[in-house]
Amino acid sequence: MSTATDSDMAPTANPLSHERRGAVVLDRISKRYGDQLAVDDLSLTIEPGEFISLLGPSGCGKTTTLRMIAGFEEPDAGDILVSGQSVLGTPPYRRDVNTVFQAYALFPHMSVAENVAYGLQQRRTPKAEIRERVSTALDMVQMRRFADRKPTQLSGGQQQRVALSRALVNRPAVLLLDEPLGALDRQLREEMQLELKLIQARLGITFVFVTHDQGEALSMSDRIAVMRDGRIEQLADSDTIYGAPISAYVAAFVGQQNFFDGRVTPDADAVDTPRALVRPAQPVTSVAAGAAARAAIRPEFIELSATRPDGDANLAEGRIIGVSHLGETMQFLVQLGPDHSVIARRPTPDAPRLAVGDAAWCSWRAESVQVFAADAAAAAAGFVEPPTAEAVPPV
Template identity: 75%
Template sequence: MAPEAFLQDATRTSAREGAVVLTNVTKRYGDQTAVDRLSLTIEPGEFISLLGPSGCGKTTTLRMIAGFEHPDAGSISISGADVRGTPPNKRDVNTVFQAYALFPHMSVAENVAYGLTQRRTSKSEIQERVTAALDMVQMRRFAGRRPTQLSGGQQQRIALARALVNRPSVLLLDEPLGALDRQLREEMQLELKLLQSRLGITFVFVTHDQGEALSMSDRIAIMREGRIEQLADADTVYSRPATAYVAAFVGQQNFFRGTVTDGGAGIDSPHVRVRAAASVLPSGTGSAAVRPENVTIEGETDADAQPNEVRGELLGVSHLGETMQYLVRLGDDQSLIVRRPTPQAPRLALGDAVVCRWRPQDVLLFPSDDAAAAAGYVAPPTE
């Protein structure tokens, strides 16, 4: 029997198995509101990430789904059943934490079998299910080892196997890759997504790492101050962010704040006239954003500056492998980040006068009240 076939519970027949619905959920700690009237529907078999900075409410939301925290208002249902008052061990979910919480005195197989043992599952079924779970994470040959004899990535696989062996319809993952080094973390991202695709189990993944969310998720919920700022697929969140906050948090942006011009299609800032492809802003003040990879750079020319063209001084050059990154000073209060594919990157020296350009269709515009939300994400000053 294939591992993924064995781990599916034959008694499950509901088409909504694995669906999670949060309706106007609020959680407070004293005077602090951690989650504020949050509503979210997670489809069966979906890989969804809750993404945001520390304190945005993502982990609290996950813990309420798991049953470790209880909402002060609102409702949560899992697979169509209201789980208010249901303890964690009675919910059809399992959780994988950043701290793997493996028992050091037990073997790998005993760790994976622990939940089944507590449920008094028969020994023959335990052995079959543990073997299948270890096969799924490619760890059967380590069944007799202790956790202290494993690497961080191997321990992560064991934690996953222990969670999956109980056949949950929903797997909750609370920053499970945070303790791994960069290369191993990237490998585990691929493995997690492939595993989720094979099993069809609903994954709810909490992270502050935008790269993890973008690379694995079917949809991403960007959270801010206990609410969802935008809920969409990775391409939409990255290319068409709903707010300046989302634009600034996902990837890097160059922000220009100033006066709205051209009937709402432009921003005149102290350093550049920015023009977008369409008029979307009301009159007043606003913000324009351009991603570093959408900016070109070359040595300065004698031609007059045009819209979407800015001159400055090259302050820094960084080799990022596939890309080259340039830091350009525009004035005393702002700098511009440019990224070009390494084979196409111009060879420039520090201190060179340079000109940078971008297309109108690569400009994002945000109103003045939204521009303030991105103030903390503007490229750092150059002094």
């Protein structure tokens, strides 16, 4: 048997190629604050030029993970590599990363151009190069015509663009974004989501985006890391995270779900619940027969009708206790029993003409059913059970 020598175990001395600039590797990192374990033995590899989101509720460890990449926190264990080099012990200003925060932290006494140029001036970049790079960075975010204004003369969305420009002007290998859109109103936030994705695609810079907003993560990310208790519960692209969650926790946090709690039938063909016998397309293999389980159906997969549908589809009878017009869709709240309601969403042109108080049949295809092990994680993920009739104000 051969024995590894010190030279065999030493890291390779060859420098990384330019194509690997922007790669981030988190190698079993952990971070503890007193008795609280904020990040627990987490490993993640981020490819150069990837847009990845760390998604999860407050306290899941996503912001602590970002701060460790940035250098504002040091892990208690593990290693962090940026562009192939360990950055442990390297201060934030010496790492090839920049961070954009929810609080933009612009200097109020400086103009927009001076704010963007500040980092370059600290690095003693030549003045001619500063002017060129500031103009280019402001053009990226369509803010050059505001170059002479002070931050107080800008809207929230314009200040966000300046903060982004200030981060990009340094041409970092990795851009870290910590809930940067949280202070914006809904319309402006959606506009900035599109702009961020376009800028990232154009520049090819690695983006690591922290958010608790599932819509932001789904619309912008190449991959999403759904976090729970300092670990990654699921890492996948948006389609997989939304359409094939691996646990009730992920299913509850990403998108909206209707959960039916019960037990797997002896033949493993269904989940027997107080309000419906919920049958998936295939026998249940993720939960043992007779064990507690959660069946999940998304609101857009639930059909509604005033009469019992023909065929052997999954069925549940109830009555309408709420109707909401959401523009392109109509949302119906259907009470199936004293303590159980479901949400159904139908495209507005095809939505049934049902009103509050009407009897209604809910049906859904077996292919739309997902079954998970029983888990209190839905509540931990912020899932709110649809209200029952007693909680709905009278019309």
